[in-house]
Amino acid sequence: MYKKYLVYSLLQVSWGLSALLLIFAIAPSLIALSVPAWSIPVYLLISCVTVFGVYARDKALAKKGTERLSERLLLLVSAGSCHMATLPVMSVLRHKTIKLPFLLKLLALYLVQLFAFVTVLAGYLM
Numbered sequence: 001m002y003k004k005y006l007v008y009s010l011l012q013v014s015w016g017l018s019a020l021l022l023i024f025a026i027a028p029s030l031i032a033l034s035v036p037a038w039s040i041p042v043y044l045l046i047s048c049v050t051v052f053g054v055y056a057r058d059k060a061l062a063k064k065g066t067e068r069l070s071e072r073l074l075l076l077v078s079a080g081s082c083h084m085a086t087l088p089v090m091s092v093l094r095h096k097t098i099k100l101p102f103l104l105k106l107l108a109l110y111l112v113q114l115f116a117f118v119t120v121l122a123g124y125l126m
Contacts (some may be wrong), residue, residue, distance in 0.1 A: 007103045014110040015087050021117050022082060047081030052089050059095040071102055079109055 031037050054077045058069040074096070078086040085108065089095075096102050 004098060004100050004103065007100065007107055008097070009120060011087060011103065011110060014114060015083060016105065018083055018110065018117070021114065021121075022084070023102055026117060026121070044081070044084055048072070048085035048089075051077055051085040052093075053083045055086075055089045055093055055095055060082050060095050071105065074102075075109055078106065079113060083110055083113065 030040060054069065054074065058074060061068045090097050
């Protein structure tokens, strides 16, 4: 029981770190590389809506008791959105919030993505 709360707390911390990294490091770097500034919020908005749609669909299928979307798809959609919408969507829909194996996979994916962001940014700074 405590493991679930520990993992969820770690997810919240890594989500916050990802958000700070996106705001203060990745977005300015992309703008410096001549990526239009408007494209970053548009991408995040579209990806957040996609995350909500996929998780809501899986929740609806779970309530019906029919075949559900795979966890791999949920994790892939989450990673594609830079994980910005995953935790808020999970909380709002109350979906996959108590499944410890899923939370562990999500945490591992968060940490891999965070490490990749930091590595790429360190390469640009050197």
